[in-house]
Amino acid sequence: MTKIISFSNYKGGVGKSTITEIFGFLLDRDHDKKVLLIDTDPQMNLSDKIRRTFNVEAKPKKQLMQAIEDQTIADARVTINDNIDLLVGDWQIEKFPQHVAKLPAQAQFYLLYTLTKDIVKEYEYVLIDTRPSTDIMTNNAIAMSDYVLIVAKTEQDSFISSQRYYKYLSEMQRYNENLKLLGVIQYLVNTRGSTDKKVMQDFAELFEEDVLKSIIRSSERVKTWGYYGITTNYAHDKKTMKMYQEALNEVLEKLEKRDEDVPAH
Template sequence: MKIITFSAIKGGVGKTTLTFNFGEWLSAKGNNVLLIDSDHQCSLTQTYDIYTTEGTIASIFDKSGEAKIIELHKNLSLIPASMDLDSVNNELQTKPNKELLMYMWVADHYNKLKEFDYIIIDTHPDFSTITQNMIAISDFVFSPIEPSEYGFISKTTLELRLKQLKDEVINVQTRESFVTAELKFIGNRIKSNTKSSKEFVEKMMEDSKTIAMIPEREVVNKSTLDHEPLVEMEGETGLSKSNKEFLSKIDKVFEKMSK
């Protein structure tokens, strides 16, 4: 089982769209995938037309019940988000081991969770306690970065915050960190034939943690608006040549991300 969290300090970088499409791609390739929505905006959950206040991810933190794993279709399931997660997050601040509550839940439910090949997590654009909980259980953190000055600032901020989390959340006996996730960056929504995007790509590729560069395409936005993943569009007739080329490139990008 591999656990991957999509995280970004800055909002609007395409994090949920990537989570949705990557999870669907993995399931289409025959992997058993669990999506977890830990964003109180509930965007990933509502992409699947799920609106519920029971059995959400919030119950793991406020002990209000048991989180439910909802089967979406073959090879794909979801633990939905709750709009109350922001208030739940505030209530966690006085709790002991507040960054490891999800870690303990995973340990308690490991026999069920090991049925999944991948757990893919969407987070709110912040570094809140709930986001830290998701990072603490992860093997990898994928952070989308857009071509902008603020994108690079958020990139540096996330690196610093992750290092701080690793240094602070430790086993007091061994002094080893509970947080072992590797941070990887994805250049996203890159415009073609612009100087700023070219400079952005060059700078991103200087960082060994950069694993993918994804160009801007309207078909990506269409996938979440229409609730239709990119992997299902590949077989559609009438696709333009540029969209066919893009979907072929995305297939290779997701293949690399899944390794």
């Protein structure tokens, strides 16, 4: 059964695109899973990262916004390798609010779901990189998701935005009653910093068991991957990747536990 996960926060620059990319990379490499990555951010960071990591041009038949307007969203999909496909980001997605404004009010939240409902069945995991806002495109991403993973830095601004985003998710349940918070992952943490420790405590008190035990510590290697793409054969690659492997494994365990908790029909 397909699992659709949005990677989200109000705040930009917290690592959403990087986490989405690396989780997709690991689901392919370590778990041999079929993955669809969806880039809904007009900045197209996820698409750019995927191009660098896999050294592919990733040019779709149609740009994403055009494919949405034509109701042929599969035309914005490109094959990255045997397991990974990508709905390529498009700066023109800024036009999405004007496009959905033509629809009845309730339907405006479900256009992305409607256009992708058939193709997502081809995958075991669908990972959605969302923009740092709650515009109508983000609403569409959340409305089609099974789970949301909040990505946050250990900074006060990031904590506050995560708190507000959590409230937003509770409000979005009126449009997606099956939506669940998968957890909060703390990103680029300085484990020796006093402020980081205080913010981590704030996260623990607010989100309790929903805070992932696995954290991504601050690392120059992560920055290098952002510039050149993910590598696996240089010094520190293995050590850095282990942090993401542990985080992904914890997420997969959470998903398995959620499946066990669902009663049989």
